[in-house]
Structures are given as C-alpha cells and as structure tokens.
Amino acid sequence: MNEFVGLSKTERDRLIVLRQVQEGKLTQAAAARQLKLSARWVRKLVKRLRAEGDRGLAHRLRGRPSNRAHDDKRRRQALALIRERYDDYGPTLASEMLASEHQIVVNRETLRQWISGQGLWKPRRAKLKKVHVWRPRRRCRGELVQWDTSDHDWLEGRGPRLYLVAMIDDATSELTAHFAASDSTAENMRLLWRYVERHGRPVEVYTDKASLFQLNRPLHHNKHLEAAPPPTQIERALAELGIGKIPAHSPQAKGRIERSFQTMQDRLVKGLRRAAASSLEEANRYLQQQFVAEWNERSVRGIIVAVFASAEYQLS
Numbered sequence: 001m002n003e004f005v006g007l008s009k010t011e012r013d014r015l016i017v018l019r020q021v022q023e024g025k026l027t028q029a030a031a032a033r034q035l036k037l038s039a040r041w042v043r044k045l046v047k048r049l050r051a052e053g054d055r056g057l058a059h060r061l062r063g064r065p066s067n068r069a070h071d072d073k074r075r076r077q078a079l080a081l082i083r084e085r086y087d088d089y090g091p092t093l094a095s096e097m098l099a100s101e102h103q104i105v106v107n108r109e110t111l112r113q114w115i116s117g118q119g120l121w122k123p124r125r126a127k128l129k130k131v132h133v134w135r136p137r138r139r140c141r142g143e144l145v146q147w148d149t150s151d152h153d154w155l156e157g158r159g160p161r162l163y164l165v166a167m168i169d170d171a172t173s174e175l176t177a178h179f180a181a182s183d184s185t186a187e188n189m190r191l192l193w194r195y196v197e198r199h200g201r202p203v204e205v206y207t208d209k210a211s212l213f214q215l216n217r218p219l220h221h222n223k224h225l226e227a228a229p230p231p232t233q234i235e236r237a238l239a240e241l242g243i244g245k246i247p248a249h250s251p252q253a254k255g256r257i258e259r260s261f262q263t264m265q266d267r268l269v270k271g272l273r274r275a276a277a278s279s280l281e282e283a284n285r286y287l288q289q290q291f292v293a294e295w296n297e298r299s300v301r302g303i304i305v306a307v308f309a310s311a312e313y314q315l316s
Helices: 010-021 028-035 041-053 072-084 091-102 107-117 185-200 233-241 249-276 278-315
Strands: 146-154 161-171 175-180 205-206 243-248
Touching: 010 028, 010 041, 010 278, 028 041, 072 091, 072 107, 091 107, 091 175, 091 249, 146 185, 161 185, 161 249, 175 185, 175 278, 185 233, 205 249, 233 243
Parallel strands: 146 205, 205 243
Antiparallel strands: 146 161, 161 175
C-alpha cells in the first residue's frame, strides 16, 4: 500500500522531515526551522505520526464540507438568476452582478465551479500566439496615451452600427471614450479635445497607421525623389499642441488598448443591454454616466494595489 496516498505535496514533504525526527536524525527545533513551522506544531505533528501513522498528517477537514461553504439555498438562487438573466456572463462579471443587483455575494472562483458543474459556462482554451516582448507601463499619467477605434456590434442589433473611439492612459489604464456613427477625423478630433479639456495635454499618443493619423509616402521609381506625404489634420493638431505621435507597427504594440477593447466587447455590450440602449445618444449616456466611471475607479484601485504590493516586495 502506498503510504503517501491521501496526502498533499506539502504534507508529503513534512512526512519526510518528521520521519527523520522519529528516527533521531533531526531535532524538533531543526525540523521546525526547516518546515517553517512553530516548534509546538512540530511536536503535535510528531505525536500524530506516532499514534496514527502517515495519515495522521492529513488535514482534519479533508473530505468534510468547508466551514465557510455557502448553503444550498444561496447556490440555487445564484444558479437560477444566472440561467434567467446572465446566461452568457463569465464568472467574474456574473459574480459582480449578483453582488450589486441581488445582494448575493459569491466569490468568482466558487461561482466558476458552480456554473461549470451545471454546464452553464465553459472556459475558453488559450490559443498559442506569437510571443511579443512585454513593454512596461509608463510611470506617470499622461506620459503616453494609446488611441484607437473599435468597430463592433455594440447594440446587438437594437440600433445603428456604432464605433467606440477611445484613449487609454498607458500608466493607469484610465479611459476616455465616446460612441460615434463613424470612425472619422472629426470624431477623433472631438475625442482629443475632450481629453485635453479633462486631463491636459499628453506627452505622446500611440496610434496605428490608419489614414486618419498618417498618410503613406507615395511611391517613386527613384526613392530619393519620393515626396514627403502632407500631414493629416490630426497630425497638424498634435503638432500645434506639442504632442508627440508614435505609430504602432502592429496591433500587439498597442496591446493595452487592444486588450481593453476585448474586455469592453464583453462588459460594455452587456451593460448596454441591461440599460436597453438602442440609439447613439442612449449608448453615450450609459457610457459616460456609468461605464467610464466604473472602469476608471477599478483601474485606480488596481494601480493602488499594485503600488502597495511593489512597496511591500521592495521592503521585504
């Protein structure tokens, strides 16, 4: 019979050390230092090992329901609401909606197990992608702003096709955005003006190579005679404001805003559905009054947690 059956890796590691204590090859104090446990707890584990054998090291709650487990009534309520209202929500967003709308607080990992067990949600398989060098965030807000437009069925057929014109701060992920009927120079200039009014001039903007932001150099049989393309209206506006422009050579280069669009195409679409938005005006009202505020609050909270974690790491 395998003596390690029923023990976790940590418990098996402890067993090896405690056997040395039993055989007199190691003192209890040395074992406590090696296992990073108190000497009192090591003495207790040695007594269990002598009285019950190897299985005495197994956790006493193994195989028993957790003392912090949710009752079956709450589980049934949560699953019923998900089937009725949130059948296409992921565990994280569903957990937030249950807490905010129905006062049912369930950890997202617990909810993930519930809905996976019922076949209400299946995790997506991670696709193997080409590895790109990760670029660290800029250190200060306004140092670099990523700027792009997302063409998506934001209203799910309830209204016209809309474009989300957005800017994401590289340091904080703070969002400035609005819906537009087209991805035009005028709409992008309107977003730039809104950003400058609210936050001041950014140092640089990161954009793609769309014709709104730059014109391609005309080809000529003699490369020395190629004429420099004229600046676009956006380029002229940026030059007058003293804002630098960095063209991205691939979508992955401006991955901050690309990943944000993926998140918004899930969360924002469902928020517009709950708000029953069916027009450009209604979509912008929900976006400005609710979604952007919640997004920015979450971004600031995430940055604060990261800063404190970094400080604790440096002090340790």
